[in-house]
Amino acid sequence: MNTDELVKWIEELIRDDMLWKFYKGIEFRHLKEEVLREQHYECQECKKLGKITRADTVHHVQFVRKHPSLALSKYYTYKGKQYRNLIAVCKSCHNKLHPEKIKSKVKKLLNEEKW
Numbered sequence: 001m002n003t004d005e006l007v008k009w010i011e012e013l014i015r016d017d018m019l020w021k022f023y024k025g026i027e028f029r030h031l032k033e034e035v036l037r038e039q040h041y042e043c044q045e046c047k048k049l050g051k052i053t054r055a056d057t058v059h060h061v062q063f064v065r066k067h068p069s070l071a072l073s074k075y076y077t078y079k080g081k082q083y084r085n086l087i088a089v090c091k092s093c094h095n096k097l098h099p100e101k102i103k104s105k106v107k108k109l110l111n112e113e114k115w
């Protein structure tokens, strides 16, 4: 799959609210295993705080929704410098990196409670 096809696919998934299909796809699952292995299954966020925690997921520094072309890239370039786009993280750090997920959950709960 080239970048154009990737972007087209992801944009369609976002439109249909099916982005989970990307995460379950063979391309991303392979990449995720590779990144976890390369980063020794250690949560990179916990590591910054001097803690060693087992990572079980991979986070996109450049969010897939905003940067679909980087969805399968390990690195991205910003102002001529290369940075990691995929980082191994634990569940709790991953939730912190996605405040929007918690917000939508709270919103859902509040809406449900109204009824």
Ligand SMILES: [Zn+2]
Pocket: 043, 044, 045, 046, 047, 053, 089, 090, 091, 092, 093, 094
């Ligand atoms: Zn962590």
Ligand SMILES: [Zn+2]
Pocket: 058, 059, 060, 094, 097, 098
């Ligand atoms: Zn993430």
